[in-house]
Amino acid sequence: MNKQELVRELATRLSLSQKNVKHLVETTLEEITLIMEEDESYSQTGFGSFKAEVKNERITYNPAYRKKMLLPKKKKVHFRPSTILKGKINE
Amino acid sequence: MSNPLTPEKLVQRVLDKVDTDHDTTRKLVQELFNIITEQLKSTDRMSLYGFGTFKRIFVEESTGRNPHTNETISIAAHYRVKFTPSSVLAHRINADYSHLKPIMIEDEVHEGLLMKALKLEQSLTETEAAEIEMTAVKTAEEPVFESEQSQKSGIKKTLITGVALVAIILLLGGLYMAGKARDSQETVPSEIKKNIVLQADPEKAPEPAPPAAEAPKADTPEEGPSRSYTITTGDSFSILARELWNNIHLWPYLYSKNRDAFPDPDFIHPGDSIIIPQKPDKELMIDDIESSILMAYERYRSLIKDQSDSSRNANRTINARYVIAGGETLHPGFLDRYKNRIDAEDIRKSIEMVD
Numbered sequence: 001m002n003k004q005e006l007v008r009e010l011a012t013r014l015s016l017s018q019k020n021v022k023h024l025v026e027t028t029l030e031e032i033t034l035i036m037e038e039d040e041s042y043s044q045t046g047f048g049s050f051k052a053e054v055k056n057e058r059i060t061y062n063p064a065y066r067k068k069m070l071l072p073k074k075k076k077v078h079f080r081p082s083t084i085l086k087g088k089i090n091e
Numbered sequence: 092m093s094n095p096l097t098p099e100k101l102v103q104r105v106l107d108k109v110d111t112d113h114d115t116t117r118k119l120v121q122e123l124f125n126i127i128t129e130q131l132k133s134t135d136r137m138s139l140y141g142f143g144t145f146k147r148i149f150v151e152e153s154t155g156r157n158p159h160t161n162e163t164i165s166i167a168a169h170y171r172v173k174f175t176p177s178s179v180l181a182h183r184i185n186a187d188y189s190h191l192k193p194i195m196i197e198d199e200v201h202e203g204l205l206m207k208a209l210k211l212e213q214s215l216t217e218t219e220a221a222e223i224e225m226t227a228v229k230t231a232e233e234p235v236f237e238s239e240q241s242q243k244s245g246i247k248k249t250l251i252t253g254v255a256l257v258a259i260i261l262l263l264g265g266l267y268m269a270g271k272a273r274d275s276q277e278t279v280p281s282e283i284k285k286n287i288v289l290q291a292d293p294e295k296a297p298e299p300a301p302p303a304a305e306a307p308k309a310d311t312p313e314e315g316p317s318r319s320y321t322i323t324t325g326d327s328f329s330i331l332a333r334e335l336w337n338n339i340h341l342w343p344y345l346y347s348k349n350r351d352a353f354p355d356p357d358f359i360h361p362g363d364s365i366i367i368p369q370k371p372d373k374e375l376m377i378d379d380i381e382s383s384i385l386m387a388y389e390r391y392r393s394l395i396k397d398q399s400d401s402s403r404n405a406n407r408t409i410n411a412r413y414v415i416a417g418g419e420t421l422h423p424g425f426l427d428r429y430k431n432r433i434d435a436e437d438i439r440k441s442i443e444m445v446d
Contacts, residue, residue: 001126001130001134001137001138002138002140003139003140006123006126006139009126010119010122010123010126013122014115014118014119014122016115016119020111021119023109024105024109024111024115024116024119025119025123027105027108027109028101028105028119028120028123029139029141029142031101031104031105031108032101032142033142033180033183033184034104035096035101035104036184037183037184037186040093040095040096041095041096042095042096042101043095043096043097044098044101044120044124045097045098046124047124047127047128048172048174049095050174051095052184057191059196062195065195066402066405067195067196067197067405068195068196069193069194069195069196070193070194070196071193072188072191072192072193072194073188073191074185074188074191075184075185075186075187075188076176076181076184076185077143077174077176077180077181077184079145079172079173079174081171081172085128085172086169086171086172088128088132089128089131089132089147089170089172090169090170091132
């Protein structure tokens with residue numbers, strides 16, 4: 001399902017115009033991103049939580065170069081599914 | 092970090108930007124995640140362009156262990172949800188650290204040491220295994236000694252005799268050379284020692300054979316009794332030097348006697364035949380040893396220069412430093428004496444190695 005199909009499906013379920021729904025979906029996802037950028041976490045009830053986590057630098061081995069590499073510190077999106085979601089997809 | 096933001100807060104934030112009513116937004120957010128869940132269940136995948144992809148991944152059954160009770164439990168096969176952020180999202184989140192780039196660690200000294208230790212360990216187990224085979228037949232003829240150690244396992248016993256064999260060869264070699272007996276070897280029942288000496292002497296201890304040749308050999312080492320040796324798997328000049336002469340740093344001397352046949356000191360193949368000279372005396376043959384070390388070092392340097400695109404050059408650089416570091420260990424002051432023939436960077440690195 002791509003975003004267009006998602007918008008169509010949402011529009012029928014909520015009986016709204018596709019234009020409005022598209023705008024709302026874009027804004028919602030943008031807001032979740034902004035929350036993570038602000039170092040906050042977002043928890044959607046029954047789905048899971050989104051959070052930006054700082055990963056420390058680490059040493060890896062690159063077999064192509066046959067060299068060790070120092071990967072820098074970075075921030076990653078961490079999604080943690082809720083118990084309800086885990087239960088649902090394992091039904 | 093504060094408590095996670097709830098859907099209610101998200102709705103508030105969306106409402107600040109979009110002109111719509113509260114109820115619709117709340118329902119829409121709820122329905123959005125409902126659809127994602129449904130899609131995960133039906134098609135294992137839900138992709139939101141510009142945000143990321145949710146995937147349902149099958150995890151096979153596995154066994155786990157409770158770290159508190161050490162109890163083994165079976166984890167049933169199940170699905171898990173994985174979220175992969177899109178590159179746009181990943182870059183936005185990582186904006187704070189985006190200026191940091193992966194660094195290739197050029198200095199491989201640490202890894203080089205580990206690799207070397209690993210190689211030595213492997214070669215040790217190989218040679219020990221070979222000697223266990225040799226002695227296994229002989230001990231069978233001597234049931235007297237089996238009773239001595241009957242409580243130990245058969246493997247352990249043969250291992251000890253294998254170690255004893257090496258110890259005896261080294262001991263004899265040391266005794267005959269300059270009268271310098273090495274008494275730091277493992278303590279093994281003396282009866283076994285004697286027994287093995289008698290058996291091993293004719294075939295496995297050729298070093299002690301020419302004992303009187305010490306003094307003249309210092310002048311003309313090429314004429315000293317040498318013998319031929321066929322390379323087996325796992326051999327290298329350095330390992331042979333360590334096994335034969337009990338000193339790994341003497342390997343350039345061994346290599347110097349074979350340099351014409353082997354242009355690259357790292358490349359010897361099983362089946363090749365090399366000449367093993369008499370053990371050089373560390374004190375008497377100082378010039379020979381040092382010139383051989385310099386020769387090996389310069390051989391590495393010229394190989395790096397000639398094959399500038401070879402993938403082995405990093406190893407060669409390290410080996411070259413090991414060679415001169417060995418020279419410094421054998422004869423302190425070596426690096427200082429030959430500093431005009433050695434690259435300054437190599438001197439610095441090898442001093443670190445010696446320390």
